[in-house]
Amino acid sequence: MKSIIFRTVAPFLTGLMMLFSIFVLLRGHNEPGGGFIGGLIAVSALAIYGIAHGVVTVRRAIYFHPMAIAGAGLFAATVAGLVSLFARVPFMTGLWIYPSVLGVEVPLSTVMLFDTGVYLVVVGAISSIALSLEEGGGA
Amino acid sequence: MDAAALTFLALGLPFAAALIAPALTRFLGGNAAWLLALAPFAIFVHFAGFVPEVAAGEIVTGGYAWIPSFNVSFSWLIDGLSLTFALLISGIGTLIVLYSGGYLKGHPDQGRFFSFILMFMGSMQGLVVSDSFLMLFVFWELTSITSFLLIGFDHRREAARRAALQALVVTGGGGLALLAGLIIIWNVSGVTQFSLLLTFGDELKESPFYLAALLLVLGGAFTKSAQFPFHFWLPNAMEAPTPVSAYLHSATMVKAGVYLLMRLNPVLGGTTEWQVLLPLFGVTTLIAGAALAVRQTDLKMMLAYTTMSSLGLLVMLTGLGLPYAIEAAVLYLVAHALFKGALFMVAGIIDHETGTRDLTKLGGLRTAMPLTFVIALTAALSMGGLPPFFGFLAKEEIYTALSGFDRRSMVFAALTILGNGLMFAVGFAIALKPFLGPKVDTPKPPHEAPVLLWLGPAILAAKGLSMALMSGFVHRYVTSPMASAVAGEPRSATISLVPHFGVALLLSVATLAVGVVLFLNLARLRAAMVAVLADIGWGPDRGFDQFMRGLVRFAVTATRRLQGGRLDTYMTMTFVLVAAVMLALPLRYGEFPRAPFFPADVPLHEFAIMAIAALGLFAVVMAADRLTAIVSLGIQGFAVAMLFLLYGAPDLAFTQFMIETLSVVVLALVMTRLRLSPSDHRPLRQKLPDFTIALACGAGFGLFLLRVTGVPFDSTLTDFFNLYSKSIAHGANVVNVIIVDFRGTDTLGEIAVVLVAGLSILSLVRLRAGSLKRGELTEIAAADASSKELV
Incomplete structure (x- = not known):
């Protein structure tokens, strides 16, 4: 993309969108949002970066192969399901703990790990498709 | 540790031994057999401990819950039937492992071979002690798979690969029929365990699904036990190394079908269908196998066809429904495992030490291999049913069962005499011809086999003698409990070596006479059989090839038709179908929505x-x-x-x-x-069909949605989720809670699908990029140009 304005703004936009996607992921349990939507926002962020600065830059920026990210996501989601087996309750039962971090009670759960897995799978799988299509696409 | 845990360990032990076999063989070579044989021997000892209990009429069951919600368990049933089988499998298994140590000594893949044969042993062991239907089926198919691995052991030869595939297709296919049969039995009786099923009595026989269940079970049993016309895979399986032939294809696996019939005899047997189908297929197999055995000159092939014959005899006896028939089947099964295992191993020894197993190229080995000769002769005497061997007891019992004077008994007696006479002739041809007569030059100078090779067959042959001498003991602890289990009521075998004059002995003598006459004329008989078979030409073996070719051709044609590879065809087909369903179904049932209601404001x-x-x-x-x-x-x-x-x-x-x-x-x-x-340059004429399909699809969906929303909304689920989302799942966002918690397993499946779809698209894109690099770019450009010209 030739536009100098777009090229200048893109990194900031991408950063903000990534941050926003994580915000959406985390608040998803109580407000509109969640792993799926968050993941889609993150992919859009990467797409913008890719259109502005090319695939190579994006690949360098995310460091891992997108499929590896997706794989890690599926693994995390599966583990989140398996944890409950160790607590002797059926597969995929949500488990919650409320540790206190710096005096603030932080609710953590296997459900959240699961949603993070969903987020990573969506980010990885879709960005991998988009990036491979962009690569050498003649565009 | 309690007995149940020990039995569970015994069932797992062969698989554990299979795991360490390759490493052990790398260190110890063929001598690893001595250590590995301890596994089946330990199992033999463990099961032998059940003998007094079972002889007293008890049934030992035990196990663990597997899938409780489906009432499926991992459980075993040890009665006279399964115990005898378990002892045969582990006992002969011990000897076979030792024999394999000598037979494949120095073979680069000997470790793998040990591993396969131990896995097979575990599967077979599991099969015969299974109480639950599903467990039986799993082990049944495992024996098919391990048999596939063993037959195809010498995988560099085309013939071995073909034989392995053939055995897998035939016995594996039969296994599927068996599964269907077991599911029907499950549905009719409501139980999933044999131990419960056996208490049911006649309920199954009176069910309208009886015939279907019977035919499906027979489909499994007949393919596994090589009954005519499914017999062809068994002789081809002789491509496997000889220990495999001795173990799988005579003593154990092929008897799995017979085992199943015997197991189900109390609940399925005794009906007209049972008493017609089993004896009919059995006797046909008996005669066909014996006749085909005569034609062969290869020692292993001769033995394979007599095995088929013997299996026919067993099936026939199981289904006959005459007094003493069950006892006869039980005695013959044990006798056959002993003498046929020994004879196969002898054939292997001859092959191993001389370099050939063609009967016409062997002779005069008695001086070089005296011990092998004695073993062969002992086994053949038992096979021929001569006293004082166990085979004699079996044959006497068979003829006692057939000694009635009604037409059915007489026909079967005559056919059995013919079949047994042929087997007698073939058995002695194998035991005498290579050893007697003038010395013939063999590819390798013959010498006596090493201890690892002769130990197994020697013990089996000796057993054939000692068990006959101690018939009272054997009947009390082995045959009577087994016969009782098969019959479903107390039975006791009493036959002993003391000849009792009567019709049975007369029939025995007749068999002997027929056998001797056939033996003396074996060469002429063989020539005649070769001529007859050449005249027939076609056989089920060729039929199998034709079937497989047809299957492949059908698959290719169907794939070409349905998956032509053009995206626009797929899309058109999909959308036309969607539109058809959406429009045709409401039309057919008059379920169009009412005119939608437009709010005024x-x-x-x-x-x-x-x-x-x-x-x-x-x-x-x-x-x-x-x-x-x-x-x-x-x-x-x-x-x-x-x-x-x-x-x-x-x-x-x-x-x-x-x-x-x-x-x-x-x-x-x-x-x-x-x-x-x-842009799309097609003329309107070509766009019109696409336009129509799109319109129809849209209209169909519109109507469908109107209809669906016209139905009063059922808020049960909404209420449920609203009520419990916060209290159970700690989340206020119902949509998200449903996705990640209430229906989390669905989501897990969905993200797996997303991942797989991503992977496949990635590989498609890469594939396309790769082919472009290989110079197809110009081709595509040319195609593009020509399509533009068309426009």
């Missing part, structure tokens, strides 16, 4: 949004080039998302926005890769 902004959506669609249709069309489609999507937002579905709207954005991006990217011309 639609606010202006909603009208505006709908106008934007319509405008977007109009732009799609009117767009001059494809890129504009794609972006315009996005407009429509955004408008719909706005509607979602207005009607209180922020999550849905949110997702829709993102999806629309991304699909425009991805579609645009795909467009750049496809190298299409920027």
Whole structure:
């Protein structure tokens, strides 16, 4: 993309969108949002970066192969399901703990790990498709 | 440790031994056999401990819950029947492992071989002690799979590969029939365990599904036990190394079918169908096997066909329904395992030490291999049913069962005499011909076999003698409990070596006479059989090839028709079908929606949004080039998302926005890769069909949605989730809670699908890129140019 304005703004936009996607992921349990939507926002962020600065830059920026990210996501989601087996309750039962971090009670759960897995799978799988299509696409 | 845990360990032990076998063989070579044989021997000792209990009429069951919700368990049933089988499998298994140590000494893959044969042993062991149907089926198919591995052990030879595949297709296919049969039995009786089923009595026989269940079970049993016309895989399986032939294809696996029939005899047997089908197939197999055995000159092939014959005899006896028939089947089964195992191993020794197993190229080995000769002779005497061997007892009992004077008994007696006479002739041909007569030059100078090779057959042959001498003991602890289990009522075998004059002995003498006459004329008989078979030409073995070729051809044709590889064909087919279903079904059942109700006061902004959506669609249709069309489609999507937002579905709207954005991006990217011309240049005539399909699809979906929303909304689920989302799942956002918690397992499946779809698209894109690099670029450009010319 030739536009100098777009090229200048893109990194900031991408950063903000990534941050926003994580915000959406985390608040998803109580407000509109969640792993799926968050993941889609993150992919859009990467797409913008890719259109502005090319695939190579994006690949360098995310460091891992997108499929590896997706794989890690599926693994995390599966583990989140398996944890409950160790607590002797059926597969995929949500488990919650409320540790206190710096005096603030932080609710953590296997459900959240699961949603993070969903987020990573969506980010990885879709960005991998988009990036491979962009690569050498003649565009 | 309690007995149940020990039995569980015994069932797992062969698999554990299989795991360490390759490493052990790398260190110890063939001598690893001495250590590995401890596994089956330990199992033998463990099961032998059940003998007094079972002889006293008890049935030992035990196990663990497997899938409690389906009433499926991992459980075993040890009665006279399964115990005898378990002892045969582990006992002969011990000897076979030792024998394999000598037979494959120095073979580069000997470790793998040990591993396979131990795995087979574990599967077979599991099969015969299974109490639950599903466990039986799993082990049944495992024996097919391990048999496939063993037959194809010498995988570099085409013949071995073909034989392995053939055995797998035939016995594995039969296993599926068996599964269907067991499911029917399950449905009719409501139980999943044999121990419970056996208490049912006649309920199964009176069910309208009896015949279906019977035929399916027979499909499994007959393929496994090589009954005519499914016998052809058994002789071909002789491609396997000899220990395999001795173990799987005579002593154990092929008897799994007979085992199943015996196991189900109390609940399925005794009916007219049973007493017609089993003896009919059995006696046909008996005669066909014996006749085909005569034709062969290869020692192993001769033995294979007599095995088929013996299996026929066993099936016949199991189904006959005459007094003493069950006892006869039991005695013959044990006798056959002993003498046939020994004879196979002898054939292996001859092959191993002389380099050939062709009967016409062997002779005069008695001086070089005296011990082997004695073993062969002992086994053949038992096979011929001569005293004082165990085979004699079996044959006397068979003829006692057949000594009635009704027409049915007489016909079967005559056919059995013929079959046994032929087997007698073949058995002695194997035991005498290679050893007697003048010395013949063999590829390798013959010498006596090493201890690892002769130990197994020697013990089996000796057993054939000692068990006959101690017949009272054997009957009390082995045959009577087994016969009782098969019959489903107390039975006791009493036959002993003391001859009792009567019809049975007369029939025995007749068999002997027929056998001797046939033996003396074996060469002439063989020539005659060769001529007859040459005249027939076609056989089930060739039929199998034709069947497989037909199957492949059908698959290729069907795939070409259905998966032509053109995306536009797929899309057209899919959308035409969707439109057809959506429009034809309401038409057929008169289920069109009523005219929708338009509220009078639609606010202006909603009208505006709908106008934007319509405008977007109009732009799609009117767009001059494809890129504009794609972006315009996005407009429509955004408008719909706005509607979602207005009607209180922020999550849905949110997702829709993102999806629309991304699909425009991805579609645009795909467009750049496809190298299409920027716009659609087809004339209206060619666009019209697509236009019609699109319209029909849209109309169909519209009608469908109107109809669905016309039905009063059932709020049960909504209420449930609203009620419990916060209290159980600690989340206020119901949509998200459903996705990640209430229906989390669904989501797990879905993200797995997303991942796999991503992977496959990635590989498709890579594949395309690869082929482009290989110079197809010009080809595509040329095709593109020609398509433009057409336009």
